[in-house]
Amino acid sequence: MWHCQEVPASLSPVRQSGVRAHNLALVLRTVANSADPPSRAAVAAATGLTRATISTLVDDLIAGALLTEVGPAPRSGAGRPAAGLRLSPDGPAGLGLEINVDYRAACVVDLTGSVRHRLVEKGDQSLPAVAGLAHQALLRASSDGLTVAGAALAVPGLVGAGGIIRVAPNLGWQDVTVGDLVPGLPLTVDNEANLAALGELAAGDPPASFVYVSGEIGIGAGIVLGGELYRGVRGWSGEIGHIPIDPGGPPCRCGARGCLEQYAGQEAIARAAGDLTVAGTALGTALATVVNLLDIDTVVLGGIYAPLVPQLHDAIQAEISRRVLTADWSPVRLRAATLGADAAVRGAAGAVLRGVLDDPAAWLSRIQAV
Amino acid sequence: MWHCQEVPASLSPVRQSGVRAHNLALVLRTVANSADPPSRAAVAAATGLTRATISTLVDDLIAGALLTEVGPAPRSGAGRPAAGLRLSPDGPAGLGLEINVDYRAACVVDLTGSVRHRLVEKGDQSLPAVAGLAHQALLRASSDGLTVAGAALAVPGLVGAGGIIRVAPNLGWQDVTVGDLVPGLPLTVDNEANLAALGELAAGDPPASFVYVSGEIGIGAGIVLGGELYRGVRGWSGEIGHIPIDPGGPPCRCGARGCLEQYAGQEAIARAAGDLTVAGTALGTALATVVNLLDIDTVVLGGIYAPLVPQLHDAIQAEISRRVLTADWSPVRLRAATLGADAAVRGAAGAVLRGVLDDPAAWLSRIQAV
DNA sequence: GCGGATTTGTTTAGTGGTTGAATTATTTGG
DNA sequence: CCAAATAATTCAACCACTAAACAAATCCGC
Numbered sequence: 001m002w003h004c005q006e007v008p009a010s011l012s013p014v015r016q017s018g019v020r021a022h023n024l025a026l027v028l029r030t031v032a033n034s035a036d037p038p039s040r041a042a043v044a045a046a047t048g049l050t051r052a053t054i055s056t057l058v059d060d061l062i063a064g065a066l067l068t069e070v071g072p073a074p075r076s077g078a079g080r081p082a083a084g085l086r087l088s089p090d091g092p093a094g095l096g097l098e099i100n101v102d103y104r105a106a107c108v109v110d111l112t113g114s115v116r117h118r119l120v121e122k123g124d125q126s127l128p129a130v131a132g133l134a135h136q137a138l139l140r141a142s143s144d145g146l147t148v149a150g151a152a153l154a155v156p157g158l159v160g161a162g163g164i165i166r167v168a169p170n171l172g173w174q175d176v177t178v179g180d181l182v183p184g185l186p187l188t189v190d191n192e193a194n195l196a197a198l199g200e201l202a203a204g205d206p207p208a209s210f211v212y213v214s215g216e217i218g219i220g221a222g223i224v225l226g227g228e229l230y231r232g233v234r235g236w237s238g239e240i241g242h243i244p245i246d247p248g249g250p251p252c253r254c255g256a257r258g259c260l261e262q263y264a265g266q267e268a269i270a271r272a273a274g275d276l277t278v279a280g281t282a283l284g285t286a287l288a289t290v291v292n293l294l295d296i297d298t299v300v301l302g303g304i305y306a307p308l309v310p311q312l313h314d315a316i317q318a319e320i321s322r323r324v325l326t327a328d329w330s331p332v333r334l335r336a337a338t339l340g341a342d343a344a345v346r347g348a349a350g351a352v353l354r355g356v357l358d359d360p361a362a363w364l365s366r367i368q369a370v
Numbered sequence: 371m372w373h374c375q376e377v378p379a380s381l382s383p384v385r386q387s388g389v390r391a392h393n394l395a396l397v398l399r400t401v402a403n404s405a406d407p408p409s410r411a412a413v414a415a416a417t418g419l420t421r422a423t424i425s426t427l428v429d430d431l432i433a434g435a436l437l438t439e440v441g442p443a444p445r446s447g448a449g450r451p452a453a454g455l456r457l458s459p460d461g462p463a464g465l466g467l468e469i470n471v472d473y474r475a476a477c478v479v480d481l482t483g484s485v486r487h488r489l490v491e492k493g494d495q496s497l498p499a500v501a502g503l504a505h506q507a508l509l510r511a512s513s514d515g516l517t518v519a520g521a522a523l524a525v526p527g528l529v530g531a532g533g534i535i536r537v538a539p540n541l542g543w544q545d546v547t548v549g550d551l552v553p554g555l556p557l558t559v560d561n562e563a564n565l566a567a568l569g570e571l572a573a574g575d576p577p578a579s580f581v582y583v584s585g586e587i588g589i590g591a592g593i594v595l596g597g598e599l600y601r602g603v604r605g606w607s608g609e610i611g612h613i614p615i616d617p618g619g620p621p622c623r624c625g626a627r628g629c630l631e632q633y634a635g636q637e638a639i640a641r642a643a644g645d646l647t648v649a650g651t652a653l654g655t656a657l658a659t660v661v662n663l664l665d666i667d668t669v670v671l672g673g674i675y676a677p678l679v680p681q682l683h684d685a686i687q688a689e690i691s692r693r694v695l696t697a698d699w700s701p702v703r704l705r706a707a708t709l710g711a712d713a714a715v716r717g718a719a720g721a722v723l724r725g726v727l728d729d730p731a732a733w734l735s736r737i738q739a740v
Numbered sequence: 741g742c743g744g745a746t747t748t749g750t751t752t753a754g755t756g757g758t759t760g761a762a763t764t765a766t767t768t769g770g
Numbered sequence: 771c772c773a774a775a776t777a778a779t780t781c782a783a784c785c786a787c788t789a790a791a792c793a794a795a796t797c798c799g800c
Contacts, residue, residue: 012418014384014392015758016785022384023786041748048382053787055749079747080795158696166699209603221663230595232665233579236696239662244655244693246617256693285614289659292609293591295602323614323626326528326606329536385787386756393757411777423758425778449776450766744798751792756785763780770773 020057021361023049027057028066028087028360037070037084058085064364065091065147066111066356087111092149092356092363093141095182096349098192099130100156101170101217106130106137107342108146109349111356113202116144118342125171127181134182149356149363152188152348153178154195156216158236163189170217188351192344193238193302194229196337197222198354199347200300204338209296212337213240213287214344215303217266223294241265243286260286266304280312284319291324291332302337309336390427391731393419397427398436398457398730407440407454428455434734435461435517436481436726457481462519462726462733463511465552466719468562469500470526471540471587476500476507477712478516479719481726483572486514488712495541497551504552519726519733520556522718523548524565526586528606533559540587558721562714563608564599566707567592568724569717570670574708579666582707583610583657584714585673587636591660611635613656630656636674650682654689661694661702672707679706 014022030046031038040058044051061067068088072081091111098105104125108117117140119133134151141148157168165176178189197212201224212222221238223230231237242252242259249258262268263282272279287299301309317334321327339346356363400416401408410428414421431437440454461481468475474495478487487510489503504521511518527538535546548559567582571594582592591608593600601607612622612629619628632638633652642649657669671679687704691697709716726733 012396014389014396016386016389016787019384019386019389019757019786026382026384039748050788051749052751052789056786077747078745078797080749080793082748160699207603223663225595225600230664233577233667234665234696234700237663237665239665239695242662242693242695243659244615247615248618254693254695289613290663292612293593293607293660293663294600295604295607295609297603323612323624325609325612325624326604329530330604386758386785389786390757409777420759421778422760422780426757447776448768448774450778452777742800746797747795749792749794752790753788754790755788759782759784761781761783763778765778766776768773768775770771 017361021359023047023053024057024061024360024364025358027054028061028357031067031085032087032357037086039082039084041082043085060364061360064360064367066360066363067091089114090145091147092353093146094349094352094356095134095137095141095148095151095185096154096195096345096347096352097130097134097151097181098154098345098348099125099127099171100154100192100344101125104130104133105342105345106133107345107349108137108141108148109346109353110146111353113350113353115346115349116146117141118345127176127178131181138182138185147367148185150186150188150352151182152190152195152351153181154190154192154344154348156192156218156220159189159191160235163187165189188348190348190351191220191222191235191238192216193220193222194231195222195347195351196302196339196343197224197300197347198229198351199339199343199345200302200337201227201347202350202354203346204300206300206335207298209294210298210300211238211287211290211294211296212300212302212343213283213305215264215266215269215301215305219261219265221290225294225296240286240290243289245282245285269304269308274311276308276311277315280315281319283312284316285323287316288320288323291320295326296332297330298333298335300335300337302339302343303341306337306340309334387731391729393417393423394427394430394730394734395728397424398431398727401437401455402457402727407456409452409454411452413455430734431730434730434737436730436733437461459484460515461517462723463516464719464722464726465504465507465511465518465521465555466524466565466715466717466722467500467504467521467551468524468565468715468718469495469497469541470524470562470714471495474500474503475712475715476503477715477719478507478511478518479716479723480516481723483720483723485716485719486516487511488715497546497548501551508552508555517737518555520558520722521552522558522560522565522721523551524560524562524714524718526562526588526590529559529561530605533557535559558718560718560721561590561592561605561608562586563590563592564601565592565717565721566672566709566713567594567670567717568599568721569709569713569715570672570707571597571717572720572724573716574670576670576705577668579664580668580670581608581657581660581664581666582670582672582713583653583675585634585636585639585671585675589631589635593664595664595666610656610660613659615652615655639674639678644681646678646681647685650685651689653682654686655693657686658690658693661690665696667700668703668705670705670707672709672713673711676707676710679704 070084158166193214208227219241241261246258252259264279414424438458528536563584578597589611611631616628622629634649
């Protein structure tokens with residue numbers, strides 16, 4: 001009784017060092033979330049920790065090049081002027097990589113979220129080609145004096161445990177192991193829609209829970225719940241392309257009939273030649289199911305849908321209002337992705353940085369060891 | 371940049387007392403999850419904390435009547451015999467309440483998961499009647515010497531913030547405030563499917579992520595992700611009754627056509643008079659969507675479906691295998707709920723106990739204050 | 741232009757909680 | 771009956787945070 005197979009993350013003890021790790025992350029996050037560079041005192045007030053504690057935490061974070069002091073902001077009123085704190089542009093950077101049907105891309109993003117380098121190349125969808133692009137990006141980063149903390153690779157397919165690409169239909173891949181793509185750097189492999197959702201979370205200003213819909217040849221979704229990407233048990237969440245719309249509809253490559261992909265996939269959109277009513281209605285029907293199930297209030301449309309939102313909006317919204325039971329109490333917002341085609345690479349780089357921001361203590365001890 | 375509107379729960383500082391609170395919960399959970407009563411040394415080994423620390427933590431938990439020592443288990447080999455630890459049956463108990471279309475129920479469950487009292491009455495679906503039942507249950511509990519830590523009420527409807535019942539169609543309720551149903555006890559109000567899912571999580575042996583499908587007059591789902599109930603942004607997750615199955619199907623009371631409820635709701639099941647192929651296929655189609663979206667590998671069928679699983683199983687499973695893209699790599703398991711009609715009340719009581727188990731420090735300081 | 745008010749940031753003593761080693765307790769086996 | 775083995779407790783040390791005093795740097799009023 002009272003046991004389930006996998007116990008939540010709370011199954012690890014907390015020692016005093018864990019307290020410090022947590023509070024380092026707390027301070028870093030507070031600074032990152034502040035609009036203007038906050039003072040130590042402001043961070044103390046925001047977090048509830050004392051100024052003394054904040055001082056020692058900030059010292060560590062500055063020593064690790066995660067934060068920098070910025071000149072005192074002009075302020076009215078009496079008192080010693082505050083030294084502003086902000087994320088350091090010279091701290092760890094993230095390397096984002098993407099391999100897709102007709103291009104591959106890399107970008108280097110620093111802690112402040114600035115894209116420092118961005119490379120896109122067409123053709124040659126192979127892992128060595130991606131490795132080459134990554135190498136180029138790393139060279140440029142190191143010529144800037146940037147330390148790259150890690151890399152993440154976005155692929156249009158199902159990624160299993162250990163970063164194995166189970167199947168990427170549009171690349172023709174099956175059970176591909178990525179291996180040591182970027183020597184010496186920790187590498188994460190993830191689904192393109194998942195990373196794009198993270199990119200949107202970081203760069204756009206969505207609520208903590210939303211669904212990112214990635215329209216490409218297939219249709220995928222990245223699900224963010226409470227500020228965290230929901231990956232599912234095996235990492236294969238968000239497969240919405242084959243939600244059935246009409247059992248009497250056109251046959252789909254998956255074997256069933258009338259899947260969403262047949263109405264709103266890239267090919268269907270192209271065939272529609274501008275009249276996106278059917279696609280919008282199908283998308284709206286599928287999204288109504290998603291919203292009813294997950295009770296999220298924001299849907300972000302990305303990929304090929306992003307530029308089409310003006311034409312899709314009304315049909316989707318109509319269907320959602322009609323089918324979502326709770327639409328009367330809380331309207332569902334529909335918006336276009338802000339990053340467009342870059343969402344996945346940017347999200348990949350952001351995922352690396354998110355790792356550093358979420359556990360700065362690990363980063364500090366990592367650079368200490370060197 | 372790097373900010374989202376609602377920051378995750380990590381936005382609170384951790385002081386030393388927080389460490390103790392966390393570790394108290396860790397020890398309690400470890401004992402609860404162990405098959406046999408573990409010794410302090412075993413708990414230390416399992417958690418990674420030292421035996422010294424475990425001793426002081428266990429002292430607090432025993433003083434608070436959350437744990438008890440049980441006589442030394444027969445053991446082979448040399449050495450001082452261990453004192454076994456187990457959850458105390460004399461500790462805090464949970465009061466579960468349920469109001470439904472044709473009955474109301476109450477039960478008292480102790481920390482070990484034993485149902486100590488159980489009351490069911492038919493008719494009179496009113497809050498005062500529930501209050502009366504609750505009062506009876508509390509009397510019986512106190513005559514056992516049990517301290518009831520809190521109560522939870524399961525209702526067949528949408529529950530909003532503050533425990534307001536937004537709408538319970540089958541009770542004919544709208545915007546009902548529950549108020550002080552059980553004087554002096556903290557009361558939680560939640561959706562019936564959500565609490566039933568929690569009941570199943572505690573009493574059955576499901577994996578950490580699963581979906582509980584509650585078939586009643588409407589069809590609802592309780593979603594458990596990583597051992598935690600997923601409630602959604604507004605608390606209205608799991609509305610699967612109106613997933614569209616066939617746009618040309620029979621009209622539904624919601625205004626759309628061919629909703630799942632029309633094929634697998636209580637009335638449709640009754641009409642089907644034993645032939646559940648259509649209902650099973652419709653359920654399978656809807657569940658395939660759920661599985662594709664959430665990537666969970668277990669579906670628990672409860673409510674009216676629980677006794678019908680033998681007849682429903684094949685049709686559902688066939689549809690899932692056909693429509694779930696990843697079914698080849700990881701089969702989806704389908705099982706009947708173990709608690710049957712009691713799932714929601716039991717889950718409600720369990721939710722109270724879960725609160726104590728997740729934060730024993732709060733309970734300890736609460737009984738300290740008295 | 742000078743003293744007080746005010747706010748920032750640092751220093752220092754104190755406290756809570758964990759660690760690690762030593763100690764005590766209780767059994768089995770030779 | 772003593773040695774080996776395992777369980778649990780005690781105690782000094784340490785780490786991170788708190789509270790309060792202190793130092794630094796500015797504004798304001800006269």
